[in-house]
Amino acid sequence: MPTFVYMTRCDGCGHCVDICPSDIMHIDKVTRRAYNIEPNMCWECYSCVKACPMHAIDVRGYADFAPLGHSVRVDRDEEKGVIAWRIKFRNGQKDMELLAPITTKPWGEHIPKLAQVQGPTKEMRDSELLFNEPKYIRLDEGDIHTLKSNGLKMKAGVYY
Amino acid sequence: MAYKTITEDNIDILVAGAGLGGTGAAFEARYWGQDKKIVIAEKANIDRSGAVAQGLYAINCYMGTRFGENNPEDHVRYARIDLMGMVREDLLFDMARHVDSAVHQFEEWGLPLMRDPNTGAYQREGRWQIMIHGESYKPIVAEAAKKSADEVYNRICVTHLLMDEAKENRVAGAVGFNVRTGNYHVFKSKTVIVGAGGASNIFKPRSVGEGAGRVWYAPWSSGSAYGLLIEAGAKMTQMENRIVLARFKDGYGPVGAYFLHLKTYTQNAYGEEYESKWWPGLQEIVGKEYLDPDASHVTHRPIPTCLRNHALISEVNAGRGPIHMVTMEAFQDPHLEEIGWHNFLGMTVGQAVLWAATDVDPKNENPELTTSEPYVMGSHATGCGAWCSGPEDVSPDEYFWGYNRMTTVAGLFGAGDAVGGTPHAFSSGSFTEGRLAAKAACKYIDDGKAEGIVVSEKQINDRKEEIYKPMEHYKIYRNEITAGDVNPNYINPRQGLDRLQKLMDEYCGGASVNYMTNEKLLHIGLKKLAIMEEDLGKLAAKDTHELLRAWELKHRHRASEAVMHHTLFRKETRWPGYYYRGDALKLDDENWHVLTVSRRDPQTGEYTMEKAPCYHLVDENE
Numbered sequence A: 001m002p003t004f005v006y007m008t009r010c011d012g013c014g015h016c017v018d019i020c021p022s023d024i025m026h027i028d029k030v031t032r033r034a035y036n037i038e039p040n041m042c043w044e045c046y047s048c049v050k051a052c053p054m055h056a057i058d059v060r061g062y063a064d065f066a067p068l069g070h071s072v073r074v075d076r077d078e079e080k081g082v083i084a085w086r087i088k089f090r091n092g093q094k095d096m097e098l099l100a101p102i103t104t105k106p107w108g109e110h111i112p113k114l115a116q117v118q119g120p121t122k123e124m125r126d127s128e129l130l131f132n133e134p135k136y137i138r139l140d141e142g143d144i145h146t147l148k149s150n151g152l153k154m155k156a157g158v159y160y
Numbered sequence B: 001m002a003y004k005t006i007t008e009d010n011i012d013i014l015v016a017g018a019g020l021g022g023t024g025a026a027f028e029a030r031y032w033g034q035d036k037k038i039v040i041a042e043k044a045n046i047d048r049s050g051a052v053a054q055g056l057y058a059i060n061c062y063m064g065t066r067f068g069e070n071n072p073e074d075h076v077r078y079a080r081i082d083l084m085g086m087v088r089e090d091l092l093f094d095m096a097r098h099v100d101s102a103v104h105q106f107e108e109w110g111l112p113l114m115r116d117p118n119t120g121a122y123q124r125e126g127r128w129q130i131m132i133h134g135e136s137y138k139p140i141v142a143e144a145a146k147k148s149a150d151e152v153y154n155r156i157c158v159t160h161l162l163m164d165e166a167k168e169n170r171v172a173g174a175v176g177f178n179v180r181t182g183n184y185h186v187f188k189s190k191t192v193i194v195g196a197g198g199a200s201n202i203f204k205p206r207s208v209g210e211g212a213g214r215v216w217y218a219p220w221s222s223g224s225a226y227g228l229l230i231e232a233g234a235k236m237t238q239m240e241n242r243i244v245l246a247r248f249k250d251g252y253g254p255v256g257a258y259f260l261h262l263k264t265y266t267q268n269a270y271g272e273e274y275e276s277k278w279w280p281g282l283q284e285i286v287g288k289e290y291l292d293p294d295a296s297h298v299t300h301r302p303i304p305t306c307l308r309n310h311a312l313i314s315e316v317n318a319g320r321g322p323i324h325m326v327t328m329e330a331f332q333d334p335h336l337e338e339i340g341w342h343n344f345l346g347m348t349v350g351q352a353v354l355w356a357a358t359d360v361d362p363k364n365e366n367p368e369l370t371t372s373e374p375y376v377m378g379s380h381a382t383g384c385g386a387w388c389s390g391p392e393d394v395s396p397d398e399y400f401w402g403y404n405r406m407t408t409v410a411g412l413f414g415a416g417d418a419v420g421g422t423p424h425a426f427s428s429g430s431f432t433e434g435r436l437a438a439k440a441a442c443k444y445i446d447d448g449k450a451e452g453i454v455v456s457e458k459q460i461n462d463r464k465e466e467i468y469k470p471m472e473h474y475k476i477y478r479n480e481i482t483a484g485d486v487n488p489n490y491i492n493p494r495q496g497l498d499r500l501q502k503l504m505d506e507y508c509g510g511a512s513v514n515y516m517t518n519e520k521l522l523h524i525g526l527k528k529l530a531i532m533e534e535d536l537g538k539l540a541a542k543d544t545h546e547l548l549r550a551w552e553l554k555h556r557h558r559a560s561e562a563v564m565h566h567t568l569f570r571k572e573t574r575w576p577g578y579y580y581r582g583d584a585l586k587l588d589d590e591n592w593h594v595l596t597v598s599r600r601d602p603q604t605g606e607y608t609m610e611k612a613p614c615y616h617l618v619d620e621n622e
């Protein structure tokens, strides 16, 4: 649902502008605060909402099918590695809080820098293997699947 | 115009578009090319770009050979059944045999994969899907890509590929502009891997007005993968094979977990099961080979997605809509209820917003389902995209020309939605395809295939002029009128998009004509698209944001044209429920058990259509 920004909370930092995949969060030249310049190209993806340090961005359901009076708020905590949601129904009869993990590891430490790992051998280059393979395919000693290993053959036309 | 030209030279591998395919490509390229120069050009911010920007709640392609679950050929068989026989089995087999190694890396990188507490294996949603807490899926793969790349250029809209002037049909890089600064960017590169994603907003969406952004595939999926590749003269395949999705009404929330994990089911407005009554008629259209409900019942052989759509569409047309998803039973279990909501929050937050706004509590009310407008893409239950080479050890001659995932243009590769004939790759398979393309691109360079590339200043300057033309045009004609957007000399990108959507909808089988088209309609559609191209020459953009929209529209237009040509060429109804050729309402295996391949001549704009043989590598029975 399209986003909007609360005047009193936004300080114009630009995080939302930086992240929006649709390029529609812009800083208004007069108020120096952010706003959604093209609501009909908003996917309600919440990327900007999650990124705003001031919790200044919220969403209001698309006017053409969503009545007013609901709320879906979010708080994404990178350090704790969790995301917390609160969903409030329009009629006030449902008010849910949901929590989910967003990562199991500290950020940035467990992804290898491939420039620094042992490079591929010629044998590997000539094979069909990718980085970390065959080990990572099954996490055992098994090898990659081939037509031969799986007893298969390519045939043209309808036959099955 | 006072924009600077910024040139990045001597690139070995340029990744154009860094979604799931592009991040996989950039990451892997570093392993095979440790001394190579790897550069990413991404139109948004790599941390939250593409179809996975808001996250995913499932990885839809995982074999589980590690847990003895499936073999790659099982997945090939499944994808083939689902696509009514029309897939590239070599590419699918290749993706499937590697995909698990990507998923295992994701887990190691910190992506929370759920485990089945009893077996210790990953929690299955269905036979191919595993459940994840994937809110950070995109930031995690982005980090992997950033660690491998020499340079990541965010906010670069790539508009064209550069072509080598020394050797015909060889790529030489790409150009584009920075959406923020407006600067012109030139990337001279030995190879390009296009991962610019599929296309939403080609057909008129069901949502209107403010809600027009409420599309199933992201509104920023601009069909650039197709626009870029077609313009460069790459052959395309299966572009007629657009997809229609059965989703929760208005919010387009996913249904996979609901069907598979929560065991919900559908019924018509009167509480009746409706699918089975449409099977006999449908069997007459497609034949028993493609629809055999009895066999499906016994063997759990899936009924193709398009055929299930057909039943839904037919039931609604018969006046017994709306179709409901029966959630009221499953949602009495608080654990399942929670999963149902997490499923939306993890990948389609808007559906949660919609239910909160309309007071739909699925515990007390069965929500409505609908079929979406069509989408053109190649990684979900459909296979639009470029005609690419397969791997050496699997592919027959017709499917192999040296380098895995290379298009028919030398040095130009694809991944994810860009590659044709590989449905059901999804996020993990797209990432895997990127990895495969990266390895092959390094090999292509090491084999000396990229020597002696020449790009003249003229080519670079011509492109520059072309890119900024919408802004020039605006400047020249804007003051001829007092105010507003109605101008006899130009249209703006939104006006153009509305026109494109309307004509694709009405002539190429969109939602408002019940997905129906025929030869006559398609010919009119092509004529209108050609006239529209003249108007696209007169597009006006008042700033760089509108310039972005202008180029997205041009890419969408080019993709649409290919869709129209392919739909015209395939004279049968292969996927009832996705679209219908009213003048050829039956599936025709005798003449059309083939893949369709097109090429647009970049010089003349003429399309050539051909049939390519469809190879199979596994039989029907497991």
Ligand SMILES: Cc1cc2nc3c(=O)[nH]c(=O)nc-3n(C[C@H](O)[C@H](O)[C@H](O)COP(=O)(O)OP(=O)(O)OC[C@H]3O[C@@H](n4cnc5c(N)ncnc54)[C@H](O)[C@@H]3O)c2cc1C
Pocket: B016, B017, B018, B019, B020, B021, B022, B041, B042, B043, B044, B049, B050, B051, B052, B056, B057, B058, B059, B060, B061, B156, B157, B158, B159, B176, B195, B196, B197, B198, B216, B217, B218, B220, B221, B222, B224, B225, B254, B347, B348, B379, B380, B415, B416, B417, B418, B425, B426, B427, B428, B430
């Ligand atoms: C609502 C929804 C639910 C889904 N659910 C699942 C699921 O549960 N499990 C699953 O596995 N998959 C799921 N998918 C599918 C998955 O998201 C796609 O298969 C996958 O993202 C395709 O990868 P890609 O790299 O081809 O495209 P994308 O990931 O979309 O990446 C394309 C990239 O190219 C960039 N780009 C586009 N145009 C240009 C240009 N002109 N210049 C520069 N850059 C450009 C974009 O910004 C983007 O970063 C879902 C998709 C959607 C939309």
Ligand code: SF4
Pocket: A005, A009, A010, A011, A012, A013, A014, A015, A016, A017, A033, A034, A051, A052, A053, A054, A055, A056, A057
């Ligand atoms: S991120 Fe928040 S505070 Fe910063 S500009 Fe955007 S809305 Fe304002």
Ligand code: SF4
Pocket: A002, A003, A019, A020, A021, A022, A023, A024, A025, A036, A041, A042, A043, A044, A045, A046, A047, A048, A049
């Ligand atoms: S919700 Fe997503 S598309 Fe909408 S403004 Fe925010 S980041 Fe952009």
